[in-house]
Amino acid sequence: VDLSTSIAGVTLPNLLLNASGVNCRYENELQQLLDSSAGSLVTKSATLSSRDGNPEPRYAPLAGQIGSINSMGLPNQGYEYYLEYAKKFDYNNAAGKPLFISLAGMSLPDNKAMCEAFRDANLPCVLEINFSCPNLPGKPQLGYDMEAMEAALQVLAPIIGKPFGIKLPPYFDIAHFDQAAAIFNKFDNIAYVTCINSVGNGLAIDWESETALIKPKDGFGGLGGLMVLQTSLANVNAFYRRLNNGKQVIGCGGVTSGKEAFLHILAGASAVQIGTQLQEEGTGVFERVSKELEEIMVAKGYTNVEEFRGKVKTL
Numbered sequence: 489v490d491l492s493t494s495i496a497g498v499t500l501p502n503l504l505l506n507a508s509g510v511n512c513r514y515e516n517e518l519q520q521l522l523d524s525s526a527g528s529l530v531t532k533s534a535t536l537s538s539r540d541g542n543p544e545p546r547y548a549p550l551a552g553q554i555g556s557i558n559s560m561g562l563p564n565q566g567y568e569y570y571l572e573y574a575k576k577f578d579y580n581n582a583a584g585k586p587l588f589i590s591l592a593g594m595s596l597p598d599n600k601a602m603c604e605a606f607r608d609a610n611l612p613c614v615l616e617i618n619f620s621c622p623n624l625p626g627k628p629q630l631g632y633d634m635e636a637m638e639a640a641l642q643v644l645a646p647i648i649g650k651p652f653g654i655k656l657p658p659y660f661d662i663a664h665f666d667q668a669a670a671i672f673n674k675f676d677n678i679a680y681v682t683c684i685n686s687v688g689n690g691l692a693i694d695w696e697s698e699t700a701l702i703k704p705k706d707g708f709g710g711l712g713g714l715m716v717l718q719t720s721l722a723n724v725n726a727f728y729r730r731l732n733n734g735k736q737v738i739g740c741g742g743v744t745s746g747k748e749a750f751l752h753i754l755a756g757a758s759a760v761q762i763g764t765q766l767q768e769e770g771t772g773v774f775e776r777v778s779k780e781l782e783e784i785m786v787a788k789g790y791t792n793v794e795e796f797r798g799k800v801k802t803l
């Protein structure tokens with residue numbers, strides 16, 4: 489059974505990888521991903537300068553393994569740390585694993601400076617521009633401001649020059665799928681979109697202590713895990729149906745087993761990112777989910793994912 493896929497001009501020997509933000513801030517964590525069965529890896533979203541992020545507790549799993557809530561606040565080592573990592577990354581590694589770099593500038597000038605630095609370094613890594621961090625106090629998500637998102641892409645796409653991706657927030661209105669896809673279809677080098685980032689500004693409360701689970705923003709944070717699966721499948725399929733010229737979708741949201749990975753591919757995903765389940769289970773999740781996905785494919789008579797990608801049936 490073949491789980492390989494190609495995105496933005498790079499080939500992933502296995503279509504599973506981490507969701508940006510999970511197990512990917514430090515080099516040792518990135519090495520754990522390389523040593524796992526994941527077919528690739530993406531770094532923690534980087535800002536111009538390093539950041540400590542929001543006060544703890546800032547992440548919590550939810551009771552009943554239904555998901556997680558986080559308000560990390562963009563803690564990262566600063567983009568130069570990840571640029572150096574990308575400079576010394578072994579792109580010809582035996583495992584054939586490509587590298588994705590996530591950037592989440594606090595402003596357009598910051599994003600511009602970081603994209604220029606990566607352009608000048610001329611590396612084989614693929615940039616994933618994060619338009620959807622929900623956890624910066626006082627900062628609205630660019631992904632929810634269509635005009636600002638298009639203006640940013642007018643600046644960044646030409647600088648990046650080569651194929652790149654965008655990390656999107658979940659949309660909940662068909663008009664927003666239409667508007668966002670129409671913007672992305674204007675840029676030839678947008679190779680893919682990753683749907684979805686966490687469902688922004690949920691509130692998890694412990695009923696015994698009557699207290700919010702996380703400290704930042706009065707307990708408001710991004711929701712992930714199984715409980716966001718149906719929203720992520722909808723966003724994957726909405727953009728799969730709307731994007732043209734070979735633009736692809738990476739699915740993210742609610743993948744806890746081979747079954748949800750299979751559903752993401754049915755919805756149109758070319759690759760599948762795992763966040764909450766990676767945080768809770770560790771990097772062994774990639775081998776387990778790969779095996780489960782292979783078993784499902786064998787049981788259904790599929791030998792490769794192209795045979796069923798995007799083939800979700802409607803009634």
Ligand SMILES: O=C(O)c1[nH]c(=O)[nH]c(=O)c1I
Pocket residue numbers: 509533558559560561562563592618620621622623685686710
């Ligand atoms: O709080 C975070 O660091 C964070 N958390 C998320 O759930 N998504 C994001 O894109 C980011 I940058």
